[in-house]
Amino acid sequence: MVGQKPVIAIMYDFDKTLCTKDMQEYDFISSINSKPKDFWKQASSLARDQEMDKILAYMYLMIRKSKDNHKPIKREVFVKQGENIEFFNGVEEWFDRITEYGKENGVTIEHYIISSGLKEIIEGSKIYKKFKKVYACEFLYDENKLAIWPKMAVNYTTKTQFLFRINKGVLDISEDEKLNQYVDNDDRPIPFRNMIYIGDGLTDVPCMKLVKSNGGKSIAVYQPRKKDVVAKFLNDERVDFIALADYSNGKEIDKIVKDVIVKMSIESKLVKVHRKQIHITRQNRVKQ
Numbered sequence: 001m002v003g004q005k006p007v008i009a010i011m012y013d014f015d016k017t018l019c020t021k022d023m024q025e026y027d028f029i030s031s032i033n034s035k036p037k038d039f040w041k042q043a044s045s046l047a048r049d050q051e052m053d054k055i056l057a058y059m060y061l062m063i064r065k066s067k068d069n070h071k072p073i074k075r076e077v078f079v080k081q082g083e084n085i086e087f088f089n090g091v092e093e094w095f096d097r098i099t100e101y102g103k104e105n106g107v108t109i110e111h112y113i114i115s116s117g118l119k120e121i122i123e124g125s126k127i128y129k130k131f132k133k134v135y136a137c138e139f140l141y142d143e144n145k146l147a148i149w150p151k152m153a154v155n156y157t158t159k160t161q162f163l164f165r166i167n168k169g170v171l172d173i174s175e176d177e178k179l180n181q182y183v184d185n186d187d188r189p190i191p192f193r194n195m196i197y198i199g200d201g202l203t204d205v206p207c208m209k210l211v212k213s214n215g216g217k218s219i220a221v222y223q224p225r226k227k228d229v230v231a232k233f234l235n236d237e238r239v240d241f242i243a244l245a246d247y248s249n250g251k252e253i254d255k256i257v258k259d260v261i262v263k264m265s266i267e268s269k270l271v272k273v274h275r276k277q278i279h280i281t282r283q284n285r286v287k288q
Contacts, residue, residue, distance in 0.1 A: 006268035007108045008261060009166050009190045010098070011207070013199035014115035014122060014136070017221055017245070019085045023117045024062070027081040032065040039065075055116055055137060055153045063139075063147055073139065073147035075120055082124020090248030095130035097249060101258055105265045110190070114162045116154050116203055133171050135162045156203040160210055163197075166190055186275065192216045193271075194264050196257060200230070200245070209238045217260045221245040221253060 015022045025036045032039075039061070047057035066073045095111055102109035110132045113122060119136035122128055137154050139147035152173070154162075161179075165171055169189035170179045185191060192214035197207050200221050208218035218239040220230035230242045243253035 005106060005108045006194060006265065007110055007190050008102060008194045008196065008264050009110050009112060010196045010198065010257070011112045011114050011163070011166065011211075012197075013201075013204050014113055015117050015200075016223070017198060017200045017204075018091050018127070019087050019125075020223075021086075023082070023085060023121045024058075026084045026086070028062070028078075028121075031071060032069045034065065053153065053155055055155045056150055059137060059139070059150045059153065066147075074145050075139070075141055075147070076145070078118060078120035079124035082121040082128070083126075085121070085125045087127070088245045088247060090246060090251065090254070092126055093249070094247040094254075095127065097254075098257060098261075102261055102265075105262055107194075107261065107265045107268065109261070110166075112162075112166055114154070114159050114207065116156070116159075119152070133166075135159075135165075135173075156206055159203070159207050163192075163195070163207060163210055167192060167195070186271075193267060196260055198253075205233065205238055208233070212238070212240055217241070219243060219253065219256060 012018055022036070022040075024039070029036050029039045040058075043058040043061050044054065046052060046061060047054040050057070052060075063073060099109045099111075111130055113131050113134040113136060115122065115134075115136040117136055119134055119138040122134055122136055128134070135154060136152070137150065138152040140149040140151040142148050165173070165179060167188050167190055168179060168183055192211060193216060195211050195214075195216035197204070197211040197216065197218045198221060199205075199208055199218075204220070208220065212218045219241045220233045220239045221243055222230045223245055227242070227244075230239070233239045234242050241256050243256060244251070245253075247253060
């Protein structure tokens with residue numbers, strides 16, 4: 001739109017991308033007298049034995065284990081657990097710094113979460129308010145605020161729908177009809193060329209590949225001594241860059257994202273010039 005700054009969307013996975021481990025491992029799993037390794041093994045076995053989606057399997061297991069331990073899941077308990085999430089270096093300062101850098105380069109930065117973790121736990125974290133929208137798994141609660149059913153399950157393929165929601169500006173997940181309406185690429189609020197996706201593992205690959213293939217940039221982050229996993233993503237051309245999960249000022253991912261922002265800002269200006277010239281030449285042709 002005329003006079004409006006271009007918008008760049010940065011989309012993040014959460015577990016092991018921004019925080020140091022799966023969010024259920026900070027408090028929930030110990031609260032049901034289990035260990036992370038055992039819980040995830042049971043969830044995987046359940047999914048395999050029942051031919052079940054892995055995300056639905058872990059969510060079901062959370063409800064069942066909570067009942068078995070006489071600790072029914074309440075929403076406020078999850079939110080409280082989010083307070084104990086530990087983030088990688090620099091994460092808590094990252095969002096304001098990158099947003100300000102965008103302003104300095106003539107663009108608006110919007111931050112989004114697309115995660116297979118739990119929205120309720122993310123809500124309790126220190127960084128929740130930094131995001132325009134959080135797409136993550138979520139439970140449905142009864143009149144006593146007890147979890148009874150998965151309201152939203154976000155797996156590795158369903159993650160991609162949220163890219164299109166952000167791309168088209170249809171952020172409400174109940175608006176399916178509007179999401180599927182045709183909109184010319186240049187008329188979408190955030191074109192894919194203005195998207196950055198940051199993730200860490202296989203569940204992020206469809207999103208990383210989709211963003212990369214459509215002109216945006218994808219970055220895979222890794223923890224110390226685990227570079228080989230994401231190096232394969234780079235060699236297989238599924239991502240544009242890899243970087244250590246250290247979001248401190250001046251570190252590699254900080255430099256990469258800032259350079260990408262500059263590139264996207266310049267490209268947005270050039271696209272605007274191009275569209276203006278097209279409009280003028282078409283008007284002149286009509287007059288002739």
